[in-house]
Amino acid sequence: xxxxxxxxxxVLDGNAKLxxxxxxxxxxxxxDPQKLVTEFMIPAMDEAGRRYECGxxxxxxxxxxxxxxxxxxxxxxxxxxxxxxxxxGRVVIGTVxxxxxxxxxxxxxxxxxxxxxxxxxxxxxxxxEKFAAAAREKNATIVAxxxxxxxxxxxMKATVEALKAAGVRNHVKIMIGxxxxxQKYADEIGADGYSESAAxxxxxxxxxxxx
Amino acid sequence: MTATQSNPMxxxxxxxxxxxxxxxxxxxxxxxxxxxxxxxxxxxLWNLTHPDRVEKVARAYVEAGSRVILTNTFGANRIRLDAxxxxxxxxxxxxxxxxISKRAAGARALVFASxxxxxxxxxxxxxxxxxxxxxxxxxxxxxxxxxxxxIVVETMSDLEEAKIAVEAARTTGxxxxxCMVFDSGKDKDRTMMGVTPEKAAAALAEVGADVIGSNCGQxxxxxxxxxxxxxxxxxxxxxxxxxxxxxxxxxxxxxxRTTPEQFxxxxxxxxxxxxxxxxxxxxxxxxxxxxxxxxx
Numbered sequence: 001x002x003x004x005x006x007x008x009x010x011v012l013d014g015n016a017k018l019x020x021x022x023x024x025x026x027x028x029x030x031x032d033p034q035k036l037v038t039e040f041m042i043p044a045m046d047e048a049g050r051r052y053e054c055g056x057x058x059x060x061x062x063x064x065x066x067x068x069x070x071x072x073x074x075x076x077x078x079x080x081x082x083x084x085x086x087x088x089g090r091v092v093i094g095t096v097x098x099x100x101x102x103x104x105x106x107x108x109x110x111x112x113x114x115x116x117x118x119x120x121x122x123x124x125x126x127x128x129e130k131f132a133a134a135a136r137e138k139n140a141t142i143v144a145x146x147x148x149x150x151x152x153x154x155x156m157k158a159t160v161e162a163l164k165a166a167g168v169r170n171h172v173k174i175m176i177g178x179x180x181x182x183q184k185y186a187d188e189i190g191a192d193g194y195s196e197s198a199a200x201x202x203x204x205x206x207x208x209x210x211x
Numbered sequence: 212m213t214a215t216q217s218n219p220m221x222x223x224x225x226x227x228x229x230x231x232x233x234x235x236x237x238x239x240x241x242x243x244x245x246x247x248x249x250x251x252x253x254x255x256l257w258n259l260t261h262p263d264r265v266e267k268v269a270r271a272y273v274e275a276g277s278r279v280i281l282t283n284t285f286g287a288n289r290i291r292l293d294a295x296x297x298x299x300x301x302x303x304x305x306x307x308x309x310x311i312s313k314r315a316a317g318a319r320a321l322v323f324a325s326x327x328x329x330x331x332x333x334x335x336x337x338x339x340x341x342x343x344x345x346x347x348x349x350x351x352x353x354x355x356x357x358x359x360x361x362i363v364v365e366t367m368s369d370l371e372e373a374k375i376a377v378e379a380a381r382t383t384g385x386x387x388x389x390c391m392v393f394d395s396g397k398d399k400d401r402t403m404m405g406v407t408p409e410k411a412a413a414a415l416a417e418v419g420a421d422v423i424g425s426n427c428g429q430x431x432x433x434x435x436x437x438x439x440x441x442x443x444x445x446x447x448x449x450x451x452x453x454x455x456x457x458x459x460x461x462x463x464x465x466x467x468r469t470t471p472e473q474f475x476x477x478x479x480x481x482x483x484x485x486x487x488x489x490x491x492x493x494x495x496x497x498x499x500x501x502x503x504x505x506x507x
Contacts, residue, residue: 057405058395058404058405061405098251100294100295102337103331106332125251149250150465151244151250151251152251
């Protein structure tokens, strides 16, 4: 029998090789793949996020943890799809129009994926209409918007408007983030939530799904 | 712990700081926005399309008392310019940027050319070390050809990328300033990647940076401690450029709360902490430089 606690530790330590081999062995032994995700991998990513929040982890530790999680997910995802298991939520994410910065957005995408969400990354400089079309097409439950520049923050507002115009606003929760963004700004433009960091974005996304 | 100095202080730097702290300039991006740079526009391209407005920013800093001004070339590397379909114009944009600042400076100020990060993350595999080396090398050479007095590697979040940029800049033979952003961790005393000021300073000195420092990321209050800790890691001259606080949206307008006078209040503490070059980053303006000058 595989010691599944090893999977938790491998993801937390960012040991992709070990995470993959434990996953493969566990599946060969007939362990439910969903159990691997919800009982070991997601808790490991949550712990990584918690350590990031309190300043024990920094971006490199988050990145390697997410990479280890991804290595295991690549094995598990086809099995979950075959079982008809639904993800926690479906996210459409991107950096808003006029803004070419992708580091923060990529981190949030990796953390959400680590949190069990299906993530559709639209990239950078994404037009409001493109967010609306993708939200509809992917049947998204969350639309996540990123901006690094103060000058591109108004594109967030335009995207909220575009989601309304396309008639998808009421089917999705909108969350926003990025260096200049604040809770106050989220309230001002009618977004559902603001997150200060990549790790707290996962907590926020779960809270919005439960709301 | 103080690192041993591997090479003597560059004569240009030595001459500059001999008489005490040197006043540098303030923000460019926020100033260009006030002159009409729109959201999503590439600021660096303005060196070709609106040289008169770029020169206006440079001239305002010289007139405010800056003894060192930077250039409008922060994002003029091939990786960033490619995103604006201007990747083929790297040399042209950098040469124009240096020429504009030199015209504004005349004999009154020196021109230190600004070289910013690629915007891609090495560790995530978004870009290779070799590609960064080549990209920064091309940019630094164009700056040197145009007659820059020094190169400022600035706003770096990743020490590895900063080291590559310093090495590339050093091949020009110009003095190199290297500064990182400390905006992470509980006390805002780490880079995004978790590196402390002590460690960053020692590592940047080791790859041959002539001046070491920090810019952007937080308001000036946090820079006193960062400066003291950079001093722990190196005996090289130190460079500090703080923001005017963090931006806030007030009634739909982007506002920085710190006033020039509040900013200048920190001058004695920064000098005591070891700062040799002092200026401002995002949200600061010629008024901030004037306020600091009046206290020097």
